[in-house]
Amino acid sequence: MYNLTKPFEAAKLKVSDIHTLHYEISGNRDGVPVIFVHGGPGGGCIEQDRAFFNPEKWKVIFLDQRGAGKSTPSANLEENTTWDLVKDMERLREHLKIDKWHVFGGSWGSTLSLAYSQSHPDRVKSMVLRGIFTLRKSELHFFYQNGTSHLFPEAWEEFIAPIPEPERGDFMLAYHAQLNSVDDETRLRAARAWSKWEMATSKLHVNPADIAEAEKDDWANAFARIENHYFINEGFMREGQLLEKQEIEKIRHIPTIVVQGRYDVVCPITTAWQLKKVWPEITLNIVPDAGHSSRERGTTKLLVEATDKFVDL
Incomplete structure (x- = not known):
């Protein structure tokens, strides 16, 4: 990865009566524009993600999505749908007076990147995607x-602990009730457990520091509430919409590189494989010794190589 640079611009963009978004720009002021689409939903941008891009060539744009990161109000679910976020990305592009930009996104970031590019295919020069996720019921159920419960039984026990036995037939629905409880402790306990489950399963070799992140109440609250909100509503999309032939036809011309961990149990490889089948023109790189995280050595290497390749398009 490249050395980190400080942003040369940090500002707010009001996108509705409720939501004000935080964005930052780093790298080269006159460089090639790329928008980094963070995961979650609800995860927010972190400064280390700037290091995927050569700061001498790229103009790197970070946008904290509605309710996430430094955007306000934190964890707010009103007017917070996939299509609101697509509109926000387009508002930011227009605000920054960028004609076309490159798009980089992993996990939920890959979902939103696909949704944005299918809505605005003439504004996307290339995509680098990781850990493909399309919000199909089968992916969420796994x-x-x-599914993943069979591979991480000890972490699964902690995940299901807040949920009473009679409600365990649908964990997403049961968590939805607790994450929206009027009782602060109920809501935060559920948020920590929800977030810890994802942090505990995201790498082939789990990093205790990632799990510790899930214990931070503010971050966990936004991450868990917004994720659950999107998943309960099936991403505000038709089942399998992002993989539909007519949607893929809109973006078939966009050069795209996908990096996928073989042992990703958060966004399993079967979805990336389905994307490759409907869109054979993409380059699909399977990392043989990686899980879901962008911070695993083989995945990181391929992501940096992809941004280096596309910067000269």
């Missing part, structure tokens, strides 16, 4: 009901 991670939150029956």
Whole structure:
């Protein structure tokens, strides 16, 4: 990864009566524009992600999505849908007077990147995607009901602990009730457990520092509430919409590199494989010794190589 640079611009963009978004720009003021699309939803941008881009060539744009990161109000679910976020990205592009930009996103960031590019295919020069996620019921069921639980039984026990036995037939729905409780402690306990489950399963070799992040109440509250809100509502999309032939046709011309961990149990490789089948023109790189995180050595290497390749398009 490249050396970190400080942003040369940090500002707010009001996008509705409720939401004000935080964005930052770093790298080269006159460089090639790329928007970094963070995960979650609700995760927010972190400064280390600037290091995927050569700061001498790229103009790197960070945008904290509605309710996430430094955007306000934190963890707010009103007027917070996939299509609101797509509109926000386009508002920011227009605000910054950028004609076309490159798009980089992983996990939920890959979902939003696909949704944005299918809505505005003439504004995207390339995409670098990681850990493909399309919010199909089968993907959500695997991670939150029956699948990953077989591989991480000890972490699963902690995840299901806040949920009473009679409510365990649908963990996403049961968590939805607790994450929206009027009782602060109920809500925060659920948020910590929800967030810890994802942090505990995101790497082939789990990093205790990632799990510790889930214990931070403010971050966990936004991350868990917004994720659950999107998942309960199936991403505000048709089932399998992002993989539909007519949607792929809109973006088939966009050069795209996908990096996917073989042992990703958060966003399993089967979804990346489905994307490759409907869109054979993409480059699909499978990392043989990686899980879900962008911070695993093989995944990081391929992501940096991808941004180096596309900067000269």
